[in-house]
Amino acid sequence: MFELHRIPEAELESGKYVKLWHGPQHPGITGNMSLELTLSGDDVVECKTHVGYLHRGFEKMMERRTFIQNFPIVCRIAVPEPTFNEYLYAAAVEELAGIEVPDRAQWLRCLNLEMMRLASFLMWLGGAAGSFGMSTVYQWTVTHRDYMLDLFEEMTGARIYHMYITPGGVRAPLPEGFTERTRSVMDGIEKLLYEIERVVLNNAVFKLRSQGLGFIDPSMIDDYGIVGPNARAAGLARDVRKDSPYLVYDQLDFETITGDKSDAYNRTVQRYQEMHQCISLIRQMLDQTPTSGSFHADLPNVLHWKIPAGQTYVKAECTRGEYGYFLVTDGSEYLRRVTIRGPSYTHAIAVMEKLVVGVNIADVAGLMVSLHTYPPEIER
Amino acid sequence: MQQLCERMTAQFDCDMVMHQKPDLSFLRVDKDKLESALVYLKTHEGFVHLSFVTVIDYIEDSFFRLNYMLHNYETAANLAVQVDIEREAASMHSIHHLWAQGWTYQRELKEMYGINFPGSPRVDEEFVLEGWDGPPPMLRDFDTVKFCEGRFTVREGRESQDVKQTMRDNIYPERGEA
Numbered sequence: 001m002f003e004l005h006r007i008p009e010a011e012l013e014s015g016k017y018v019k020l021w022h023g024p025q026h027p028g029i030t031g032n033m034s035l036e037l038t039l040s041g042d043d044v045v046e047c048k049t050h051v052g053y054l055h056r057g058f059e060k061m062m063e064r065r066t067f068i069q070n071f072p073i074v075c076r077i078a079v080p081e082p083t084f085n086e087y088l089y090a091a092a093v094e095e096l097a098g099i100e101v102p103d104r105a106q107w108l109r110c111l112n113l114e115m116m117r118l119a120s121f122l123m124w125l126g127g128a129a130g131s132f133g134m135s136t137v138y139q140w141t142v143t144h145r146d147y148m149l150d151l152f153e154e155m156t157g158a159r160i161y162h163m164y165i166t167p168g169g170v171r172a173p174l175p176e177g178f179t180e181r182t183r184s185v186m187d188g189i190e191k192l193l194y195e196i197e198r199v200v201l202n203n204a205v206f207k208l209r210s211q212g213l214g215f216i217d218p219s220m221i222d223d224y225g226i227v228g229p230n231a232r233a234a235g236l237a238r239d240v241r242k243d244s245p246y247l248v249y250d251q252l253d254f255e256t257i258t259g260d261k262s263d264a265y266n267r268t269v270q271r272y273q274e275m276h277q278c279i280s281l282i283r284q285m286l287d288q289t290p291t292s293g294s295f296h297a298d299l300p301n302v303l304h305w306k307i308p309a310g311q312t313y314v315k316a317e318c319t320r321g322e323y324g325y326f327l328v329t330d331g332s333e334y335l336r337r338v339t340i341r342g343p344s345y346t347h348a349i350a351v352m353e354k355l356v357v358g359v360n361i362a363d364v365a366g367l368m369v370s371l372h373t374y375p376p377e378i379e380r
Numbered sequence: 381m382q383q384l385c386e387r388m389t390a391q392f393d394c395d396m397v398m399h400q401k402p403d404l405s406f407l408r409v410d411k412d413k414l415e416s417a418l419v420y421l422k423t424h425e426g427f428v429h430l431s432f433v434t435v436i437d438y439i440e441d442s443f444f445r446l447n448y449m450l451h452n453y454e455t456a457a458n459l460a461v462q463v464d465i466e467r468e469a470a471s472m473h474s475i476h477h478l479w480a481q482g483w484t485y486q487r488e489l490k491e492m493y494g495i496n497f498p499g500s501p502r503v504d505e506e507f508v509l510e511g512w513d514g515p516p517p518m519l520r521d522f523d524t525v526k527f528c529e530g531r532f533t534v535r536e537g538r539e540s541q542d543v544k545q546t547m548r549d550n551i552y553p554e555r556g557e558a
Contacts, residue, residue: 223479345484
């Protein structure tokens with residue numbers, strides 16, 4: 001239930017406490033946000049999350065643009081993993097418009113999403129190690145993420161904002177030789193992960209600082225709406241890919257990975273295991289993705305799209321958990337309303353403000369990164 | 381979901397039920413029955429997860445439609461509980477005591493739509509906007525063009541284009557108006 005850790009104003013003025021702003025430029029902050037910390041000595045006694053540094057009014061903008069014009073916008077909502085926004089917006093529009101997506105496009109979308117998950121995890125893993133002082137690891141993981149970006153460039157024509165998944169399918173099939181090059185990159189990342197296991201997960205300092213840090217009691221999970229690896233590390237087998245399969249996940253061989261304690265260390269182990277799972281899924285899809293057939297449905301002129309009045313909610317499992325798009329249409333050529341639901345909304349605010357109380361100032365960055373949050377999906 | 385909605389209709393007089401797909405339904409309750417409906421769904425029907433709270437501004441009919449999206453992990457069902465409230469001096473009962481992150485959504489809706497949630501923690505604190513003194517910017521009648529003209533200067537030599545016309549002329553010239 002809701003708890004406030006508020007210190008009376010009179011006590012704040014007693015001189016026992018220090019106010020410190022952690023961010024928005026702090027390297028330990030994930031993205032453009034800040035934590036207003038109240039410290040007693042080295043320990044945090046109160047925290048307020050501040051967002052808004054990257055507010056661009058995505059939802060408002062989308063209400064004033066036609067359905068197709070929203071495509072270059074949605075991918076910019078989460079820089080490290082834009083593809084989930086592309087997929088969810090496309091899936092919601094397709095559902096309301098009654099568009100059937102060809103089978104080959106479903107496989108290509110799924111491959112694109114899992115590649116995105118792996119690239120995002122690589123960036124996160126470097127940040128997690130870096131926030132505990134192991135910045136060399138960041139160089140390793142970002143190098144391999146760059147190899148993934150090379151693959152995205154081949155697949156979609158762009159490295160970051162792909163705009164590959166559009167209503168009706170995808171923009172292009174796989175280029176020649178892509179499968180072999182992707183396998184080679186997967187082999188490289190797999191080797192890197194074994195190095196990471198040795199250097200990070202078995203590192204005495206990392207263990208000492210991260211074990212027990214930011215412990216999420218299982219009783220918090222539902223009250224706080226905690227999802228994704230943060231919840232799975234606590235032992236809850238919840239994964240949208242398994243619970244409400246979409247795309248071709250029901251044709252792939254994988255099990256939901258769970259842990260037994262959600263603290264900063266075990267959340268790292270959880271994501272490390274999910275990275276291995278990602279590689280396995282990508283390899284399966286490279287074997288099974290059809291090499292012929294349509295990759296896009298025939299659609300009417302995009303300048304004249306009018307989606308029938310309706311409302312829906314579609315969701316997918318992004319790297320951080322349930323990510324969803326709630327769309328309302330009124331039969332015009334514009335959206336009536338869109339709400340984007342990202343896991344950071346609760347992880348970076350209600351959960352962070354609770355977990356950080358009592359934490360040493362030096363571990364705040366590590367705790368925050370262990371929750372894996374992206375501010376733009378909060379302020380949309 | 382069908383049976384659940386029937387139970388809800390019988391118990392809470394839902395005046396609208398819509399099944400969008402097998403795992404997603406919408407139902408509408410009166411403002412004063414929302415809290416008891418949410419408590420019932422959470423404690424008796426397994427809808428323990430609050431995915432989000434959002435609102436749709438129906439300015440033409442002078443009301444807001446609040447949406448509380450719930451999820452049941454056992455059945456993988458999503459249920460949106462909707463409530464219509466007056467747009468003028470909009471106010472709604474707080475649900476912060478039901479879900480620990482509920483206050484954050486209410487704080488956002490206060491800032492972006494001007495809907496008050498009396499008793500909700502920190503509901504008057506700035507959320508995304510800093511030093512904002514204008515009308516709530518997500519309202520349908522918030523004039524974004526006027527706001528931008530008043531706040532920003534136009535860069536010399538920059539030309540504005542009508543996106544649809546440009547696409548029509550440059551990308552799909554052969555399609556004409558079709």
